Amino acid sequence: MGRAVARLDRPGPHGSAAEVTTMPAALRRFLAHPRPPVLLGAVGAVAAVRALRGPVRRRDAVTAAVCLGVQPFVEWGVHRGLLHARPGGRLGSIGYQLAGYGHEQHHRDPTNLDTMFLRPREVTAGAAAGVAVAALAPPAAGTVAVCFGLGALAYDWTHFLIHTGIRPSGRYYRRVWHGHRLHHYRNERYWLGVTSPIADVVLRTSPTRDEVPVSPTALGASALVARNDRGERTDRPGRPGRRGRDVRTAGAAGTTGPRARGSYPPV
Ligand SMILES: [Zn+2]
Numbered sequence: 575m576g577r578a579v580a581r582l583d584r585p586g587p588h589g590s591a592a593e594v595t596t597m598p599a600a601l602r603r604f605l606a607h608p609r610p611p612v613l614l615g616a617v618g619a620v621a622a623v624r625a626l627r628g629p630v631r632r633r634d635a636v637t638a639a640v641c642l643g644v645q646p647f648v649e650w651g652v653h654r655g656l657l658h659a660r661p662g663g664r665l666g667s668i669g670y671q672l673a674g675y676g677h678e679q680h681h682r683d684p685t686n687l688d689t690m691f692l693r694p695r696e697v698t699a700g701a702a703a704g705v706a707v708a709a710l711a712p713p714a715a716g717t718v719a720v721c722f723g724l725g726a727l728a729y730d731w732t733h734f735l736i737h738t739g740i741r742p743s744g745r746y747y748r749r750v751w752h753g754h755r756l757h758h759y760r761n762e763r764y765w766l767g768v769t770s771p772i773a774d775v776v777l778r779t780s781p782t783r784d785e786v787p788v789s790p791t792a793l794g795a796s797a798l799v800a801r802n803d804r805g806e807r808t809d810r811p812g813r814p815g816r817r818g819r820d821v822r823t824a825g826a827a828g829t830t831g832p833r834a835r836g837s838y839p840p841v
C-alpha cells in the first residue's frame with residue numbers, strides 16, 4: 575500500500591507555478607501534476623459512498639452550511655498548528671513530521687511545484703477515514719466528511735492559483751491573494767487563511783503589512799526570488815532564473831525592493 579502511494583507521488587521536478595499565466599493553463603497544470611488528481615479521486619470516493627447512504631436531506635444542507643462557516647477556522651488552525659509545527663516537544667515533532675517539514679520546504683521556495691500540493695500519503699489516509707465515516711456513521715457525518723474533502727480541494731486549488739503568475743482580479747480573491755503573499759514574504763505567523771480571510775480578521779492575524787516585522791523565513795524566500803531575478807543559480811541547480819517573473823508578484827508583499835513594489839497591483 576505504502577509503495578503504491580509512493581508511486582502516485584512521482585518525484586519532480588514539476589516546474590514553477592510562476593510559469594503559469596492564464597486560467598486554462600492553471601487548470602491543465604493542476605490536473606497534470608500527480609498530486610491534485612489523487613485528492614480529486616479521494617473526494618469523489620467519499621462523496622460516492624455518502625451518496626449510497628441515501629438522498630441529501632435538509633439536515634445535510636444545515637450540516638454543509640455549518641461546515642462552510644467553520645472551514646476558515648479549521649484552515650487557520652491547521653495552518654498554524656500543523657503546517658507550521660516545529661520540532662521540539664512531542665506534539666511539535668509529530669506535527670513537523672506529518673506536515674511541518676513539507677510546508678517548511680514550500681516556504682523556502684514558494685512557487686516550486688514539487689512541494690506545492692497536499693501529498694498523496696496524507697490524502698489517502700484522510701480518504702480512508704472519510705470513506706469509513708461515510709459508510710458506517712450516520713449520513714450527516716458522511717456529509718461532514720465530504721465537506722472536509724471539498725475544503726481541502728478548495729485550499730489546494732486556491733493556494734496553487736495564488737502562487738501562479740495570474741494577476742488577481744475581483745475584490746475577494748485579491749484579498750486572499752494579498753494575504754497569502756504577505757504570509758510568505760512578510761511574516762508567516764500572520765495571514766494564515768488561504769481560501770478566506772475571515773479567521774484572520776476574527777483571530778487578529780490580519781494586520782496591515784507594516785505592523786509586523788519581516789521574519790527570517792520571509793527574508794529567505796524573498797532572497798531566493800531576488801537571486802532568481804538576477805539569473806543566478808538557485809537551490810534548484812540547472813534552472814537559473816526560472817522564477818524571475820515571479821519576483822514581480824512575490825515582491826507584492828513589499829520585501830524585495832522598489833522594482834517589486836513598483837509592479838504590485840493596488841489593493
Ligand atoms: Zn503558499
Ligand SMILES: [Zn+2]
Pocket residue numbers: 653657658677681757762
Ligand atoms: Zn505557511
